[in-house]
Amino acid sequence: MRIYMMWPNSGYVLVKALILGIVSSNLNSVCAQTISKPSSCGDSTGCFHNGCTSDDCEFLLKWQDGGGDDLDLTLTCIGTGDKYCAIGLSSDSKMASASVIECVSTSSTPAVYVSYNTGYSNSRLSQNQLGLTLTSSSHTNGIFTCTFKRKKTATLASASVADSTKYFDMNSDWTLLYAYGSSSGGSIQQHSSNPCASLETADFQSSDDVGCSATDRPLVKLHGILMSLVWMLFAHVGVFMASINKQTWPDSTLWFGLKPWFVPIMAAFRPKPDHPRRIIFRIAHTLVGYLAIILATVNLYTGASLSAANAPASTRIVLIVFNVWIVVVPIAAFLYLAFSRKPKQNKSNEVELEPYDSGQETKEPLDNVRVLITAVYVVGLLALSIAFWVLFAGGK
């Protein structure tokens, strides 16, 4: 008995298995390293953080004013290798014209520096550790810390005339900025995460507990929503129709006679069904399609994890459910199709299953189960896409 395997559908199952691999590797990244928030925040010490409540801080600046010339500060951040985190003192929530304190971690222990933002660039003061005394620093288990004293004013720090306007007075209240990124040779690079600005001004002479919110990037949000519209909804409805339901509508056309599985560039090269090179087109088309789906799946995770997107971790949970959905339902449909498809009796009494792309696109009857599976699949995709958009757009 000769049985033709329906190879494009087998490929479909293989792609689904690959996508499950991506899901499992992402389950781990949902749980990341965090910093504990001390109970003294807002009580005996001032704190600035990402709005954390207990042990879920992504960074933490702690301060205490002992009443002398110096403020005692500790800046704790997450990261391994050459990284930095920086606090900006600003009169608005913009990067420009902010006086900056950096905690820079290299292969040796972290060090503190003072710099200033001019527009969208940053440069150290000529006295690059002006007014700062590092009391201790550490870099262990993916967390680095700088504990230091800072002279409250430029005068107390004996700043040069050029540096004095870039060294802000810590007796005044400031909007605090937080930036994080890589360092190279001890110098800071452009932040890799979206900087945040404090929700209120911080008073270093009191024990404030100040959270921060990410700076707005509406175009990044719009980009994410449009890309997920294509890659969570349209692409999978298209692939499902082409793989599972194609035989039901072999001759159907949409607008102006275009086939539903029409792909503009590849369609130009598409030979007629009985052409000997049709198989080459078929293989190329299938590989390109599956590669696009796999890359798009990776991209959905990396995009939602980008700090610039500032999407909540729940978007990744939606993506995991989405990936399970795009694996389980098509496999169920594929199994249904394989077992419900009638074997064809040929002349030599051999039983053959209809090859998937035999060239003769025999129309199969539209049965209720297939309609139901298709409807459930599309409604599920739509629901998951909407959940993703709402969560993704919600995180500022």
Ligand code: HEM
């Ligand atoms: C080498 C250093 C830096 C470079 C090249 C740089 C560059 C930029 C650029 C190009 C933007 C606009 C696009 C974007 O949002 O990504 C930006 C935004 C921002 N940066 Fe920086 N930055 C640097 C360091 C810093 C530091 C040290 C801080 C504060 C501690 C900071 C705070 C901000 C903030 C709050 C924003 C968003 C608000 C705004 O657009 O003004 N940056 N930066």
